[in-house]
Amino acid sequence: MNKHAGAVSELVDQLGRLPGVGRKSAERLAFHLLRVPEAEALALADAIRKVRKDVQYCSICFNLCESSRCAICSDDSRDATRLCVVEQPRDLMSLEQSQAFKGVYHVLLGRIAPLDGIGPDQLTIDSLIDRVRTGNFVEVIMATNPTVEGDGTSLYISNLLSEFPVQITRLARGITAGSVLEYANREMIADALTGRQKF
Ligand SMILES: [Zn+2]
Numbered sequence: 001m002n003k004h005a006g007a008v009s010e011l012v013d014q015l016g017r018l019p020g021v022g023r024k025s026a027e028r029l030a031f032h033l034l035r036v037p038e039a040e041a042l043a044l045a046d047a048i049r050k051v052r053k054d055v056q057y058c059s060i061c062f063n064l065c066e067s068s069r070c071a072i073c074s075d076d077s078r079d080a081t082r083l084c085v086v087e088q089p090r091d092l093m094s095l096e097q098s099q100a101f102k103g104v105y106h107v108l109l110g111r112i113a114p115l116d117g118i119g120p121d122q123l124t125i126d127s128l129i130d131r132v133r134t135g136n137f138v139e140v141i142m143a144t145n146p147t148v149e150g151d152g153t154s155l156y157i158s159n160l161l162s163e164f165p166v167q168i169t170r171l172a173r174g175i176t177a178g179s180v181l182e183y184a185n186r187e188m189i190a191d192a193l194t195g196r197q198k199f
Pocket of ligand 1: 058059060061062063069070071072073074
């Protein structure tokens with residue numbers, strides 16, 4: 001039973017749904033928000049409202065952006081013959097920070113995870129296949145995370161792409177199996193990109 005009343009209880013419940021936030025942390029955050037100046041607390045609410053209202057997925061690569069096409073897809077200086085496939089926008093950000101890749105991206109918005117009920121249809125795989133079919137790509141780099149599910153997703157996609165005349169590669173395993181791109185440092189990611197190997 002929730003021991004807090006009404007509005008506080010509601011806030012604790014909402015905060016407690018965030019990933020990595022347990023009951024105790026949710027309570028701590030809720031009381032912090034009650035203690036700080038009202039404007040500061042409301043700025044958080046506004047930031048959440050704004051991000052949900054203004055941020056959308058790029059119509060080409062499914063990166064996050066505030067218009068229909070992201071900055072990378074709009075940039076003519078990028079190498080439009082190399083396509084890097086990642087699970088999430090945050091993985092794209094990690095790869096961009098390494099500055100080792102000048103091509104374009106495709107964000108899957110997840111990975112195939114049968115145990116969580118996530119199948120290929122819930123990802124952006126159809127759009128990816130369309131892009132490869134109609135684009136001029138010479139290489140597709142599978143940069144899903146080196147986890148069982150990430151590897152399975154890459155394998156599934158590489159099978160679908162095998163009918164097209166593109167080279168399919170994947171990141172070198174400089175990134176320890178099980179670790180995720182999000183937490184890898186720039187040098188590790190750059191090494192993984194430079195040393196990429198045939199799928
Ligand atoms: Zn884009």
